[in-house]
Structures are given as C-alpha cells and as structure tokens.
Amino acid sequence: MSVLEMLNSKQQEAAGQIEGPVLILAGAGSGKTRVLTNRTAYMIDEAGISPWNILAITFTNKAAGEMRERIDRLVGHGSESIWVATFHSTCVRILRRHVDLLGYDSNFTIYDTDDSKALMKDVLKRFQVDTKQYPEKMFLNRISNSKNELLTPEDEAKEAFGYADEQFVKVYREYQASLKKNNALDFDDLIMKTVELFTQFPEVLENYQNRFLYIMVDEYQDTNTAQFELIRLLADKNKNICVVGDDDQSIYKFRGANIRNILDFEKVYPNAKVIKLEQNYRSTQTILDAANSVISNNTSRKVKSLWTERGQGEKIRFLYTENAYDEAELIVDRICRDKREGKCEYRDNAVLYRTNAQSRLLEEKCIMAGIPYAVVGGVNFYSRKEIKDILAYLKTIDNGKDDLAVRRIINVPKRGIGATTIGKLADYGAANGLGFYECCVKAEEILGHGKAADKIAEFVSLIALFKSKLEFISLEQLVDDILDRTDYEEMLNESDPDDAAERMDNIGELINKIVSFEEQYDEPTLSDFLEEVALVSDIDNVDENADKVMLMTLHSAKGLEFPNVYLAGMEDGLFPGYMSICSDDPSEIEEERRLCYVGITRAMNKLIISAARSRMIRGETQCNAVSRFVKEIPDELIEGRTPGASASRRSDGDVSNSKQPRPVVKPVARPKTVAKPFIARATAFTDLKKGSDIASAATPDYGPGDRVSHMKFGAGTVISVEKGARDYEVSVDFDTAGTKKMFAAFAKLKKI
DNA sequence: TACTGGATTATTTTT
C-alpha cells in the first residue's frame, strides 16, 4: 500500500507534490505532521529519493524527535540519514564545520539568555550606561531584533539617527566584540552567522545546496527574517521547498517571527502550489465553530474554515467566579469530579493561561485537592541557579574559555574570593588580551603574594584536578565529584534549608540526563553534552504519559492537544493583555486573538472557559471585564455565559456584563518607552585608582591576645588578625557577644 | 568580603 493512501485527498495532494515550491496551509489539528512524515516516506520509498538529500527543519527538539520517530516507523531503513533538526541545531552543525571562515574557533560556546544578559551588563558597565534608565534588556531586545532582521552593527550605523541610535550601535558593536573574544555565539547569532557564512562563501552554500535537494520547514508562520533567508538560500538552487504552517497560529511576533513569510510565500515563489488543509481530526464541531468565529475577527489572514466529521459535541462551558481563588478551585473541582466519575484521567486535562504567574493559584489548589499536576515552562530547567552552577563547572572544566562560566563559579560555593579580586583579574585580562581563567592561572603574578592569590590558586588546582580526571571517569562520576569536593549540597543547606531538597532533586534530574546522554552515544564527550544542553527547552521534556494535569501558558500549548481544555483568566487586561489593549497598533490585539485561537483549538472534546470578576495582579486587586474574545463566540455554542455565575441563564443572553461593578481597566499612565537620548559619560575605561585603596587598609594597632572594645559588642580579646585582599580581617572573642569576624576598617576597634 | 533589608519592578519566550 502506498503511504499516500493513509491520507485524505487534500493531504495526498500535499504529500505527493515533491517537486517545486509548496505551501501547505495546515489548520489546527489537520494532520500536518502526518502529511510531513508520509511525504518524506513517499519521497524515499516511492520516488526513490535518497534520505541523505532531505532536510526537515522544525522549531523544537521535541517536534524534530517526533518527526524522526514517525518517519522511522514508516520507512524501513535509511531514515537515520535524513537531516531532521531544529533551526538552531542545524546551524550549529554547519557552523562547527565552517565557522573558522568567519574568524571564530570551531569549539565556540553557545550563550543562552542569561549569559547574554551578563555579558551585556559588562558592556554597559564599560560604557558607563545607567542600567536603571536603560536596562540591559532593552539593548538585548534591540540587538535581537537587529539580528533577526540580519542587520549588523554596520548596517545599523548607516540607519542610525540621533544620539540614542549611535549609542545603540556602539553597544551592539561592543557586545559582538565581547562575544567574539569569548568565542561565543548567542542564539540569534547561530542563524545570522550561518546566513553570513552562506552569503560570504558561496562555495560553502553550494555544497549544502547540492546535499539538501528537498527541504521541508514546519511551523513556517513562526520563522523570522533570518530563518527565512537561511531557507531561501538553501533552496535557491533546486527550489524544492515545502513549508507547512498556519498563519492563524502565528504567536511569536514579539520574538521576531514575521507573519509575512507565510502570507507572501506565493510572491517569493510565484509558481508555488498552495494546498489548504481544513479538515480537522481533533476537535468537535462546536469547538471548531468557536475557533473559526473568534479568528474571523482578524483581518490580513488567509481565510480558512475548519470542519470535522466528528459531530457537534458538547457546548463550551463558561465559568465566572468572584475572584481568582474561586476560579482555580472551580477548575480543580471539576477535574476532580470528572476523574472521580471515571470520565477522564488526570492527563486528559490541561489548564491554559496567558501569564506564568497564574500557575501559582492553580498549583496551590491542585496540592490541596491532592491531584497530580505538572507545570510546563515558567523557569526553564536549565536556567535554575543550581543547574547553571553545575553546568558552569562543567564548562570551566571543558575548556575554561567561557569567562562567564568561570566567573560564575569561582566563588560558588564561597571560597572568599570577592569582587575586588575578580575585578583585578578581569581588568588584567581585558588589558592583556587574556581569558579570565588564564588570568586565574597566573593570579600570583597579577595580584602578588597574599591571601587572594592563594584562594585563586586553590580554585585553579581544583579545576585542574577535575580536568585530569576527565578522561578516566564518566561524566556522571565527574558531577558527583564536583558536588563532593565543593560541598555544594552543604552550601544549599546553609543558604536556604527550605528549598535545598528541591534543588538537589533538580541536580539529580540533571544527573539523570547525563546518564541517559552517556547511554545514548558511543563516545559521549563533555563538549557534546554541553552543546546538547544548550539547545533544549522545557517543552522538550514534557512527558505526556505521566498521569498529571498539565498547567501551561497558551504559548507552550501550541502543537499539543488534550481531551479537556480549560482556558483560565479570560479577562480583558489579562487576555488580551493590558499592553495590547493600550497599543495603538491593532495587530497586537490580532496576535492575542491568534493566541486565543491556538488555545481553543487545543481542545478535543471539552472546552471550559473561565474568568474572575477580580483578581490580584502584581500585588493589587483589579476588576476586569470578561475577555472580548469570549464575546466573539456565538451564543449557541456556549453555556453559562451570563454574569452571576451559577445562576440560571438570563433571558436576554447578553454578554456585556451589565451587572459588573466598574470594569476597571487600570488607567495607569505608563508612558510608552520612546527612544530618549542617552546620558552617558562615554569614556571607555575608568582610570584605575589603585593607590588610594591600599592606603585605606592601614595596619591595625592591635594584635592577637590584645584586649579591644567595640562600640556595639563591648570588650573582647583579639584571636587573630589576617591580611585580606583589601583589608585586615580580625577575629575577636567578645565577652558577651561571642566570637565575631570583622574587617578592621569597619569594626573601628579600640585597644584597651 | 558577605549579608541584609529596602527599593524596584513586572506578558508571552520553540532556541
């Protein structure tokens, strides 16, 4: 049987068209992954195309993994040589081979958002920019936008107008220079540098064009300009490009996604074959009608209308409660009831919300009701402090070239190495073109004899010890060793006993990942592990099989489906968000509406929409109107929408909440951040005022055994006086207050 | 050098 026979006629058309440009407009739940996988199988098994010539690009590792698995099942052999990967890992693979052409070392590190932030902080400090007024986030956002649009600092310089723009260009340039010095690329660089590579070295591009004869891109509506260009270049020679997406599910504009990529596909490829998949295999007709009706309020979209053979199904249920506590309780109660009545398993339920902060109440109520749940997203696993610490150790051991990693752990757990010492080493490194770790190695030369240099030397030998062991022990043992020798657990216990256990659990989870990584590969190296880890996200790790209620944001829910979906917090100001309501750009509301469409279409059988009359947002209680999106659902599809919650339906069926007390959308005059001129005294480096500091640490006139008095602790006996990096550290055994350690300059001890 | 508390400030985030 042909793999095409498993598809409906539209799907067949899409899967069977393998030559030339193809745009598949795949509505939610229309089986696009099925089309992509069967298409690939068809290419290999029936059209005789070599798997080696196929490239399939997705956005998440999870999607890539699923796709490969499904292709494997369809194709007997050879599927392993298909290149199925995310945009970012595709680019990493290419860059590892050719990045030297761009002046980077092939073992570059990948900076995540936190790393970028830390780096930006450094840059801004050097330029003496007031981060209160111009937070690093603002620069990073703007740089990210530039990179997504493939604009280099030089391109931006040409466009720059006015002081603020010039400052931005300066910061952008310096940020790039710092990245390069650290031999690091941030996420956006991965794409942009690959495009740069391809444009500057056509022979490299051609090499890949000859390999990737057939290209497929999933979630095409979420591509940004850089990704679009990457694909365009790769497909330029053969034009066998098939993109799949749904413009109605474009919800990442704020991250640079350009909805025009999908809307204008036919302009870029005039002979493109366009196929719409509108038959939905997921939801009931009621749910689809609601989704259709909400999304039809958007202009500029490719008109689609989802339909199903599944039948009408249940009406959508609207729940309106007094406050957010009641809302959470009501949702949890309903899930409990359904489960008790045997109507569902926990895993059949998902609660979706607009902001991560909303998960808290739901979690609390779940705990109270004793039902298992999993929160997806929020703080990314790999951005937890303890995980970052361990990874920083691993990065330092791996190559020590990542200054940020070294600086992160040089005093974690505390080893008495302070900001002054670190600053001196970093300054020396900057002045002499050395990496931070190299400076640590020659600390004594830089700092001179003393306690500070000794402490650094201790740290360096610790790292050296780990390095020397690296080739003899497994990564798992290495992490155990790190934990052991640094007394990491002890540090956690001391700093916060309450959550130490949870943090250790997380580290345990990291070790699990290491173990499974080591099992997966024949020769697992530390570098490979660090690379893999740099490119995974939270959603990649959701386990659908665990019997848990899923709590997540609407964004995280894209691509997933659940029998019962709860859309919580459907209030104007929360969803659509306050920012988009106030914006004078109507496309912002449209993006929120698409998000709503995504939410609705996650539901297979039952959709429950809820709102609260008042809720606490950022520490103050707000009363907001029911979301305008709820009102866009026709009456006949929804029940319980009249205000007054559980009361029976009102005669007029009006949705506009006449009873509601002041639908206050907070009239806070939060001024839009408009580019303002900078106030920066922009001299690159502050002069180092070394002399004065040392003078302040005068030798105390007391020594061990002397009696001294302290203004607060009274009389005591000096135990020891030690010279620190900056000041003398004095231990005193006070008669009444016990033993205290303090600094001579602060303690103002008087000899008696 | 290290800790604390007071001020500050908040969407969404596939990599």
Add this chain to the structure above:
DNA sequence: TAATCCAGTA
C-alpha cells in the same frame, strides 16, 4: 505578590 537588585553595614 514575589523575585531580584543594590546600597549600606559589620
């Protein structure tokens, strides 16, 4: 509310 950041203090 809650998390994070920095200045002041010992």
